Amino acid sequence: MDRSVAVEISKDENGVSQVVLRSPRGASARISLHGGQVRSWKNERGEELLFTSSKAIFKPPAAVRGGIPICFPQFGNRGSLEQHGFARNRMWVVDENPPPLQSTDHSSGNAFIDLLRKSSDDDMKSWPHRYELRLRVILSVDGYLTLISRIRNVNCKPFSFSFAYHTYFSVSDIRQEIHLNDSEVRVEGLETLDYLDNLCNRERFTEQGDALTFESEVDRVYLSSSDAVAVFDHEKKRTFVIRKEGLPDVVVWNPWEKKSKAIADFGDDEYKHMLCVDAAAIEKPITLKPGEEWTGRVDLSVTASLY
Incomplete structure (x- = not known):
C-alpha cells in the first residue's frame, strides 16, 4: 500500500496534529492526536457518519463532544479519575514501532495509522499504574472503520480498568413519537x-422489546451482548453495524431534551440527531498482570437499507 497517498498527517485549526485516512473510493476518516479520537468518518459520497456538537470545544485539554472518544481507564464518573478516564484528554503520538498487522488488516486499499499513549506523570497522579495503550485505526477499501486497542501492563503489580469506544453516530430525528408507529431510528x-440503568442507580433490568426505540433519555449498559449490534435509520436509509471483540458490553446513550440543556458543549436540540452506541467492557473490569496485554476491537460498517 502506498501510505503517502492513503495517509496524510497535518495540523488542525488549533495546531494539533491529525491524521486523515482515505480509501480509493473516496471514504475518509480523520483522527486527532489529542485523545487519539476519531473526529470524522465519511462515506464515499462525502456524507458525515459521526455526530459532533456545534458547541464542541476543540482546544486541548477539553475532550471533544462527538466522534469516537477513547474511554480509559474508566467509563463513567467514579472516584478520583476524571469522567470517562484521561485517555481522551491527553496527547498521543504516532506509534513508530507498532505490532504486526494481521493479514486482513493490510489488504490492498486499506489505509491505517498506529497511535500510542504511555502513562505520564499526570496520569500517575490519579491512576498510579504504568501502561502502554496502542490504537490502530483502519479505513478499508469499502470505507468501513476498524479500531483496535492494545493495553499492556508495564507495572510491577496488577491493575484493572474499564474501556469503551464512545461512538456518536449521526442519525435522523431519533424521536419515536413524531413517527407514529414507524420508528425512524x-x-x-x-x-x-440484562442491562444496568444509570438513570435508576445502575439497577439491573432485562430488555423486553424486540428493538430499542427512543422516546426519552436513555443511559444503559447492556451486558454480555452478542458480537454484532445494528442501528437502523429509516429516514436516511442506512444501517450501522457494530461488530466487536474483547468488548462484551454495549452502552446506549441519548441525553434527551432536559439534560441536553444542562450540557455546556451540547446544543439544546442536538439530541435529536445523535445516538451513542458503544462497544465496551464495563460490568467486569479487565485485570492485567505485569507484562500482560489486552486487545479490544470494533468494526464499524454502514450499508444502504431498503425499507
Whole structure:
C-alpha cells in the first residue's frame, strides 16, 4: 500500500496534529492526536457518519463532544479519575514501532495509522499504574472503520480498568413519537439482554422489546451482548453495524431534551440527531498482570437499507 497517498498527517485549526485516512473510493476518516479520537468518518459520497456538537470545544485539554472518544481507564464518573478516564484528554503520538498487522488488516486499499499513549506523570497522579495503550485505526477499501486497542501492563503489580469506544453516530430525528408507529431510528441485537440503568442507580433490568426505540433519555449498559449490534435509520436509509471483540458490553446513550440543556458543549436540540452506541467492557473490569496485554476491537460498517 502506498501510505503517502492513503495517509496524510497535518495540523488542525488549533495546531494539533491529525491524521486523515482515505480509501480509493473516496471514504475518509480523520483522527486527532489529542485523545487519539476519531473526529470524522465519511462515506464515499462525502456524507458525515459521526455526530459532533456545534458547541464542541476543540482546544486541548477539553475532550471533544462527538466522534469516537477513547474511554480509559474508566467509563463513567467514579472516584478520583476524571469522567470517562484521561485517555481522551491527553496527547498521543504516532506509534513508530507498532505490532504486526494481521493479514486482513493490510489488504490492498486499506489505509491505517498506529497511535500510542504511555502513562505520564499526570496520569500517575490519579491512576498510579504504568501502561502502554496502542490504537490502530483502519479505513478499508469499502470505507468501513476498524479500531483496535492494545493495553499492556508495564507495572510491577496488577491493575484493572474499564474501556469503551464512545461512538456518536449521526442519525435522523431519533424521536419515536413524531413517527407514529414507524420508528425512524432503532437498535437491534440487544433483545433479552440484562442491562444496568444509570438513570435508576445502575439497577439491573432485562430488555423486553424486540428493538430499542427512543422516546426519552436513555443511559444503559447492556451486558454480555452478542458480537454484532445494528442501528437502523429509516429516514436516511442506512444501517450501522457494530461488530466487536474483547468488548462484551454495549452502552446506549441519548441525553434527551432536559439534560441536553444542562450540557455546556451540547446544543439544546442536538439530541435529536445523535445516538451513542458503544462497544465496551464495563460490568467486569479487565485485570492485567505485569507484562500482560489486552486487545479490544470494533468494526464499524454502514450499508444502504431498503425499507
